[in-house]
Amino acid sequence: MQEATNSTVRTVSLPDAVVPGQWPTALAPMQDVTNLPYMRVVSRRGSPDYYFTEYFRVHGTSRLDPRILRSITENPDGRPVFAQLIGENLVDLRRTVRTLREYPVAGIDLNMGCPAPRVYKKNVGGGLLRDPQAVDRILGTLREETTTLFTVKMRIGFADDRLFETLLSLVSKHNVDLLSLHVRTVQGGYRSEPSYAHAKHAVDFLPCPVLLNGNISTSKVAHEEVIRSGAYGAMIGRAAIRNPWIFKQIRQMQANENVFQPNLEDAYIYVEELYEEFSDPKVPEEKQVARMKKFLNFVGLGVDPRGEFLHKMRRSRTKDELFSVCSRFMREEGRGATAFHEHFPSVVSRVQSPALLPTISSCSSEFEFPST
Ligand SMILES: Cc1cc2nc3c(=O)[nH]c(=O)nc-3n(C[C@H](O)[C@H](O)[C@H](O)COP(=O)(O)O)c2cc1C
Numbered sequence: 001m002q003e004a005t006n007s008t009v010r011t012v013s014l015p016d017a018v019v020p021g022q023w024p025t026a027l028a029p030m031q032d033v034t035n036l037p038y039m040r041v042v043s044r045r046g047s048p049d050y051y052f053t054e055y056f057r058v059h060g061t062s063r064l065d066p067r068i069l070r071s072i073t074e075n076p077d078g079r080p081v082f083a084q085l086i087g088e089n090l091v092d093l094r095r096t097v098r099t100l101r102e103y104p105v106a107g108i109d110l111n112m113g114c115p116a117p118r119v120y121k122k123n124v125g126g127g128l129l130r131d132p133q134a135v136d137r138i139l140g141t142l143r144e145e146t147t148t149l150f151t152v153k154m155r156i157g158f159a160d161d162r163l164f165e166t167l168l169s170l171v172s173k174h175n176v177d178l179l180s181l182h183v184r185t186v187q188g189g190y191r192s193e194p195s196y197a198h199a200k201h202a203v204d205f206l207p208c209p210v211l212l213n214g215n216i217s218t219s220k221v222a223h224e225e226v227i228r229s230g231a232y233g234a235m236i237g238r239a240a241i242r243n244p245w246i247f248k249q250i251r252q253m254q255a256n257e258n259v260f261q262p263n264l265e266d267a268y269i270y271v272e273e274l275y276e277e278f279s280d281p282k283v284p285e286e287k288q289v290a291r292m293k294k295f296l297n298f299v300g301l302g303v304d305p306r307g308e309f310l311h312k313m314r315r316s317r318t319k320d321e322l323f324s325v326c327s328r329f330m331r332e333e334g335r336g337a338t339a340f341h342e343h344f345p346s347v348v349s350r351v352q353s354p355a356l357l358p359t360i361s362s363c364s365s366e367f368e369f370p371s372t
Pocket residue numbers: 028029030031032033053054055084111112113114153182190213214215216235236237238239363364367
């Protein structure tokens with residue numbers, strides 16, 4: 001791709017997919033999830049084509065968070081990593097992009113979707129979607145400063161889609177290289193009906209590729225919705241926490257190969273690896289167990305149809321208790337060979353314990369973890 005921008009000629013193209021010719025997948029940025037330990041675990045089960053970091057906060061005194069930086073500097077599989085930023089101050093954004101030039105990032109991604117009230121009330125994340133003039137200035141600045149790819153992740157609007165085309169026009173005006181579109185409004189949080197028609201609209205409207213995002217729950221859904229919308233590829237978040245094989249499955253589906261079907265033993269080993277990768281001797285065991293529960297809230301959707309696994313695992317306090325519950329539901333009495341389901345519809349979502357929710361300032365604060 002070679003494009004003339006206002007004053008320069010850019011020759012940066014999007015990275016190839018793992019299998020050239022297939023449409024690409026991306027692991028969605030997820031705070032406290034898509035960091036180095038999780039990337040290691042997922043890469044062993046079939047890497048996504050692209051990674052996006054959880055967001056770097058950008059403000060007057062911000063510095064690059066070393067924990068997030070590790071997902072760039074210690075990239076486990078060499079797949080391209082886009083560094084996501086959240087912020088609105090032009091000077092600080094410029095400074096941050098310049099600092100990131102020292103690191104091997106595939107591109108700079110702007111977060112315009114975070115729905116946490118504490119975030120959007122500061123006019124950053126999803127809050128920006130109410131202010132096209134600010135978006136114009138920020139996209140212009142980031143485009144100018146970014147020497148690699150410049151990508152945007154946004155929702156279809158704040159309370160409704162009234163400004164959708166205006167926002168798309170700005171994405172187009174500033175030669176954004178890739179748009180990841182979460183097909184909900186900011187106020188729609190994580191549970192409103194995803195509107196895939198908006199992805200099709202964006203695809204038809206924009207000169208740049210569009211990654212479809214929002215409730216892509218299985219390889220089959222991914223395939224159907226990408227084909228239907230004409231999107232460039234799919235960005236997957238929560239389904240990848242539950243099923244880290246999804247990127248491999250999508251590749252197999254595109255190649256018309258048999259699609260790998262994990263069983264409960266595979267899921268158990270996944271949980272064990274997560275615990276090991278995240279384990280930190282400096283962190284009290286109870287906290288490490290609490291972190292694991294956040295992952296298990298997703299994994300548990302496919303373990304048993306009555307939701308008993310979720311109920312019992314939430315009551316464990318120690319590593320031994322947690323793994324004894326995992327073993328009982330995922331290994332014992334020959335259960336290991338049973339299929340790890342995509343998601344039992346009978347296991348529904350509702351908030352149960354505030355302790356299971358991420359911090360209030362996080363993008364995921366509105367996300368309701370599944371419960372029984
Ligand atoms: C735990 C969690 C943390 C998230 N953190 C971020 C983030 O840092 N940046 C961002 O742009 N989106 C964030 N999101 C939103 C996801 O990237 C994605 O847009 C959303 O979950 C919809 O995709 P999905 O249905 O495939 O999960 C987060 C979502 C979750 C569940």
